[in-house]
Amino acid sequence: MASKLFYQSRLPRPALDRAEGIYMWDISGKRYIDGSSGAMVSNIGHSNPAVLQAMRDQMEKSTFGYRLHFQTEASEILAEKTAALCPDGMNRVFFVSGGSEAVESTLKLARQYALAKGQAQRFKVISRMPSYHGSTLGALSVTGYAPLSAPFEPMMQHMPKIPAPRAYLDGLDADDPATGLHYADMLEQKILDEGPDTVLAFIVEPVGGASTGALVPPAGYMQRIRDICDTYGILLIHDEVMSGGGRTGRFWGADHWGTAPDLISISKGFGGGYVPLGAMIARDEIVETVLDAGGFAHGHTYAGNPLACAAGTAVIDEIHRAGLIENSATVGKYLESRLNALMNRYPFIGDVRGKGLLLAFELVADRVTMEPLPPGLNAHSRLVDIAYDKGLIIYSRRTRGGLSGDHFLVCPPMITTQGQVDEIMEMLTAALDDFAAEAGLGRSAA
Numbered sequence: 338m339a340s341k342l343f344y345q346s347r348l349p350r351p352a353l354d355r356a357e358g359i360y361m362w363d364i365s366g367k368r369y370i371d372g373s374s375g376a377m378v379s380n381i382g383h384s385n386p387a388v389l390q391a392m393r394d395q396m397e398k399s400t401f402g403y404r405l406h407f408q409t410e411a412s413e414i415l416a417e418k419t420a421a422l423c424p425d426g427m428n429r430v431f432f433v434s435g436g437s438e439a440v441e442s443t444l445k446l447a448r449q450y451a452l453a454k455g456q457a458q459r460f461k462v463i464s465r466m467p468s469y470h471g472s473t474l475g476a477l478s479v480t481g482y483a484p485l486s487a488p489f490e491p492m493m494q495h496m497p498k499i500p501a502p503r504a505y506l507d508g509l510d511a512d513d514p515a516t517g518l519h520y521a522d523m524l525e526q527k528i529l530d531e532g533p534d535t536v537l538a539f540i541v542e543p544v545g546g547a548s549t550g551a552l553v554p555p556a557g558y559m560q561r562i563r564d565i566c567d568t569y570g571i572l573l574i575h576d577e578v579m580s581g582g583g584r585t586g587r588f589w590g591a592d593h594w595g596t597a598p599d600l601i602s603i604s605k606g607f608g609g610g611y612v613p614l615g616a617m618i619a620r621d622e623i624v625e626t627v628l629d630a631g632g633f634a635h636g637h638t639y640a641g642n643p644l645a646c647a648a649g650t651a652v653i654d655e656i657h658r659a660g661l662i663e664n665s666a667t668v669g670k671y672l673e674s675r676l677n678a679l680m681n682r683y684p685f686i687g688d689v690r691g692k693g694l695l696l697a698f699e700l701v702a703d704r705v706t707m708e709p710l711p712p713g714l715n716a717h718s719r720l721v722d723i724a725y726d727k728g729l730i731i732y733s734r735r736t737r738g739g740l741s742g743d744h745f746l747v748c749p750p751m752i753t754t755q756g757q758v759d760e761i762m763e764m765l766t767a768a769l770d771d772f773a774a775e776a777g778l779g780r781s782a783a
């Protein structure tokens with residue numbers, strides 16, 4: 338019988354049977370390496386016994402307590418642990434069930450804060466092109482990815498965009514602080530063009546996710562955007578839905594630059610694939626001001642439910658107990674060096690980038706001009722399918738305005754060992770060989 342389920346497109350995939358650690362098995366018994374942690378979600382691997390036990394323990398007590406009827410110990414504990422990981426003065430945690438909800442929450446809290454401060458004219462949220470902040474209409478309005486937003490243009494508020502700092506495409510040196518300033522100054526210019534007193538916030542992924550393929554900001558960029566936001570009284574939102582939770586080798590992506598935002602969104606690895614879970618974390622003063630002014634007009638039914646929170650707490654505990662942030666840093670370095678070495682073998686790999694185990698490579702027709710591969714090759718889906726057939730799951734996106742350009746995220750769980758990286762690289766190399774042969778692309782013998 339045909340499935341009644343549908344998602345975004347027709348993509349026949351086998352049924353999942355079970356999963357453990359970095360491995361997954363379909364119902365035919367075929368094994369896969371989860372080389373992208375799903376969509377960069379299953380950060381601590383599958384079937385972690387401590388998380389499963391914490392969930393069972395919580396289920397024995399209660400699985401749901403509506404937030405307007407009860408406080409729950411599980412949500413208090415997770416809020417406490419989350420706040421302890423945040424920059425000073427960011428102690429207020431608002432739970433949601435996913436990344437889009439977390440981003441929506443930041444936009445709406447920012448707006449209510451402006452209203453509470455008598456700044457009703459502030460409503461514009463500047464974001465970057467490309468970027469991905471979620472699929473609900475508010476989060477989509479700040480998303481810079483035309484294939485996903487174009488159908489809904491008439492239904493959304495137009496929000497200003499600035500270019501993401503893709504130094505590798507613009508032929509600039511990402512390690513030169515002048516490059517960071519060059520891109521950050523585009524924010525200042527946009528603020529001036531829009532009218533500084535109409536701008537509410539700037540939202541940025543500290544380490545890029547699927548839209549940019551693990552884009553790392555150039556030197557000085559994160560510090561400079563903080564300064565610019567302060568100069569114009571604009572809130573800075575770090576969307577850490579993907580980069581938060583330790584995958585980059587620090588708990589927050591922004592920890593690499595030591596900068597603190599006003600609002601943070603987190604999801605994905607926060608629930609680790611065990612439960613739908615996300616959160617917004619806000620500066621204390623923002624929350625107090627909004628609550629004093631009558632309250633936050635926003636919330637989702639499942640927010641802060643004790644089962645999700647108990648799982649979230651167990652995920653954070655496992656990350657610390659097993660040293661997974663440190664593992665992401667060291668094993669991430671090894672994986673990055675192995676991906677970089679592929680550039681000797683495949684002239685059509687144009688760039689390798691990322692931090693920790695949030696890594697990507699980009700395929701191009703010409704490494705010097707960074708001209709994309711012909712769209713007809715459909716590299717972004719062909720390479721994923723070839724790797725999938727071999728039992729390796731990786732994640733891809735067409736990069737450049739959604740028209741052409743293909744990047745691939747290689748983001749295995751944070752528990753991955755060096756030996757497992759070797760296993761991943763063997764399969765990836767075999768997949769790239771097959772893709773090169775099929776696409777008629779040259780490769781060297783290296």
Ligand code: PLP
Nearest residue numbers: 435436437469470471546578579
């Ligand atoms: N923000 C970022 C940076 C993301 O990477 C994503 C998902 O990929 C989202 C928001 C949306 O999260 P969700 O798919 O859980 O709604």
